[in-house]
Amino acid sequence: MECFTYRRNELFAEDVPVAELARQYDTPLYVYSRSGMQAQYRALASAMAEVGPHIHFAVKSNSSAAVISLFAEEGAGADVVSAGEIFRAMRAGIDPAKIVFAGVGKTEFEIDYALEQGIHFFTVESEPELERLSKRAAAVSGVARVAIRVNPDVDPKTHKYTSTGKKESKFGVDLERALKAYELAARLPHLEIVGIHMHIGSPLMSVAPYEQALEKVLPVCDVLKKRYPTFRILDIGGGLGIKYTEEETPFDVKEFARRLTPMLKQSGLEIGMEPGRFLVGNAGILLTRVQYIKDNPFKKFVVVDGAMNDLIRPALYEAYHGVLPARKTEATILGDVVGPVCESGDFLARDRELPAVKQGDLLAIQSAGAYAFAMSSSYNSRPRAAEVMVHGERSQLIRARETWQDIVRGECIPNW
Ligand SMILES: Cc1ncc(COP(=O)(O)O)c(C=O)c1O
Structure with a gap:
């Protein structure tokens, strides 16, 4: 569905004009x-x-919390990568029995916390982690359920920073070593082998990398099923893409299902998925107000009050985000949308044909529902942005704008 549309040249979020949201x-x-x-x-x-x-x-x-709780209401579980995310997920109403915990660096504290909460399973990323889990389960809960993350060495054809399933990646265990890792898991006390996990990268725009990965992983599943009677889950991770540019076609979820369903059903396993971006990415925008229009002999800059601390994806991944004016205009200018942060990497759009905006106008940076606020910081002592959720004609603040006091909370000056 289109969440952000023009009505009489005004941009709306569902049934609310975005200009009204900016005012409020x-x-x-x-x-x-x-x-x-x-x-x-x-x-x-x-x-x-x-x-x-x-x-x-x-x-x-x-x-x-508001976003997690809406998926909790739909019946979803949570894929987490830290104890903090377990805390968040549970606070927002996710049943701990529906939480899966990935990540290459789980500390003893995090493992203990996860065991105490009774999460569904750990996605294990290395042999030393199996050993740590076994010891902590002995001390805390008696058993830790584990699915080993395998690295099927396929190229997801995405940015190198978000490609996670290739040989040289820090994630998971090479497929060739996987059976040995499972043997270790079976030897170690207090571990229950429940499944296998893969996550090859993000965002993926086609189904082919999933098929390639499954072609490699499914034969391993067959071996594991025979060896370990408790082995029952195949978690295929996340990574389903979204449309960022005009030229891209939206990820075809029906095609994804049509092509993968036969393979997944044939596995005879329970299937897990961990989508993030696909669920939230295009359902969010970052609204920002134009502060200055600045020219130099080479370029035009639209200087806005949003910046790389609010949305770091352009700086970090050279990611493209569409830019829409709150009030539609046919006239365009060529230039960059930049923020006030003291970094040349502080841009939200670069070398673009942009709406011809002027000081005080509002711009909407599109596709800002995923890896956007979640990756924001208070760099340059800029309070992190507020978040609002719109539901039909209603809007509600779901996170207050950070204050200067919030930013300095916890700091102190030594008295020596
Ligand atoms: C293990 C794991 N699962 C799921 C995801 C979610 O990916 P996406 O938001 O692209 O669906 C990630 C993203 O980094 C991940 O590392």
């Missing part, structure tokens, strides 16, 4: 469409209905 909550402001997120979840669940996967929302993509 100030800028920079993250705006999320509740129906947009819900529609994506339902589209995925219905496309995959024949497989009936356990859908674990990847909390790292958008960890706001």
